[in-house]
Amino acid sequence: MSDEPPSPSGLTEYTRDIDIIHESEAWLAALPEADSLLHETVLMGLRGLEENIEVCVVLADDPLLHDLNRNFRGKDRPTNVLSFPSDDLLPDGMRLLGDVVLSYDSCAREARAQGKTLRDHTRHLTLHGVLHLLGHDHEEAEDAEEMERLEVELLAELGVADPYAEAAGAPAGKGGP
Template identity: 75%
Template sequence: MTDEPPSPAGRPGSAREIDIIHENAAWQAALPEVDRLVRETVLVGLQHLEEDLEVCVVLGDDPLLQDLNRNFRDKDRATNVLSFPSDDLLPDGLRLLGDVVLSYETCAREAHEQDKSLADHTRHLTLHGVLHLLGYDHEAAEDAEEMEGLEVELLAGLGIANPYADGVLRTAGKDEP
């Protein structure tokens, strides 16, 4: 894998639409290149798919993620990332893969606690969310190993060190107890 992300069209003959919705200005203030990082990361996650896809990434905050987590998962607390898979066919012929929603406060806090850059942590959690849209999960140990291995491989292509190397993120995307 090269250091260059795939072209915006992904594989030849496929189209990619990546919508980024800013629900919290802190993302742009802390990470001015956040849109580029998110787009590149989503494309890396989708690079092996040949169909025309659309993904929406919402750059939110703890109150938004807590509300979503409570309403859709019965967990009344904020979390770092949530994914909402879809399989809708859109009028333009793209298939809506789903939505990935990130919380600025939780991502920034975790990056600081784990001595990682906000950019790298944001890329990791964006990719983590995209993989959930593709059907990967980490509920069972075997599934977690597969998903984490793929994350490590794809993140390495972006020049990002293994986020699981020190065991800190063994529950990426999971709620804390």
Template identity: 65%
Template structure:
């Protein structure tokens, strides 16, 4: 039996902590996504939890969209040949997560788990631009989340 690769997570909080999951929860969700993607080496990333103003500013600056979105993924842009464990950064907008969870009838914790797994998979190269890629990514997310006790987020 092989050991799971080490995951190093930095968590930064740019708003009041009340109601936010603990670092241990984010670390568990990240590790589950990394394992499901079959990454075999050490992994390092950061997650920053932000409010609406910072979320909107980052979405405008990096995606040209003038609203706060739930999660932004910033894959590491390493020079060719440099093999560091860094995969990138995630920014999660806490008020958007809370609003979406309420609208979708799920717990905020489950929605944080989903968005964390979704974002980590983006950092590992998964996307959902083409239908086949979206189906593959959603199936992997669903499997990871089921293992964490979270219901299928794509179920109607």
């Protein structure tokens, strides 16, 4: 619990330190508002979490995600998003929740193939990554359904349509990140 006084709404305010690292210039060329978009999306994913949190989002490309996927997951191919959870308590009292790493190449390719905007697909994958940092997964059908429901609900609040609904050229339902 925080020693900070309650806000006027009666809720305690918590610090959210969201670091965005640009490893690929392609992101800003295609999505100039990427930083504010990611910041807002991460905040949505952290809503209701009652502690001071730090999250890092890395905007990268397929070669970096390929290396990370091979080295940490044993999968020798690029992927759209990877999450690296942490539970470190930082010297300033913040809890490092972890890192979310996005590949521009995979995200842009998938958005085109699925008939989605890069903006909406990036929001979905960022939120997906943050939920993984919070301990959600989709290994079991029940967990996958819960994670999908939460994604759809939070994305709707951000003005993003259900990413699992049938899209142009993509099957409905599972098969996402």
